[in-house]
Amino acid sequence: MATFIVERNIPGASQLTPEQLRDIARTSNEVVDGLGVAYxxxxxxxxxxxxxxxHETDDADTVREHARRGGFPADLVTPVATTFGPATADS
Incomplete structure (x- = not known):
């Protein structure tokens, strides 16, 4: 599976309550369960x-389908090329 960063523009996102975030997570989980693919x-x-x-899945179109079914924006879906962090300096 590939890893993707999904950017979602949601005005006031940082003001979402814990309950709203919980509801978004529940919706996302339900959509993931219904996709029928590794996700x-x-x-x-x-x-x-x-x-x-x-998100991890096989292709960007599946990420967009997750967003469509969940009613979420997916303004930018970008595959992750690699990851690195502080320990990378020690290699």
């Missing part, structure tokens, strides 16, 4: 008017 939502970051999600 993992890793986690999401809320920052300002955006939510950035990390």
């Amino acid at each position: 993992t939502w890793q986690h999401s970051y809320v920052a300002g008017d955006k939510i950035y999600c990390v």
Whole structure:
């Protein structure tokens, strides 16, 4: 599976309540269960008017289908080329 970063423009995203985030997560999980393909939502970051999600699946079209079924925007779906962090400096 490939990893994708999904950028969702949602005005006021950082003001969403824990209950609203829970409802979004429940909807996302239900859609994932109904896709019928390998799909993992890793986690999401809320920052300002955006939510950035990390998803794993075979292709970007499946990420867009998840968004369509869930009623979520998917303004940008970008495949992750690689990851690195502080320990990369030690290799």
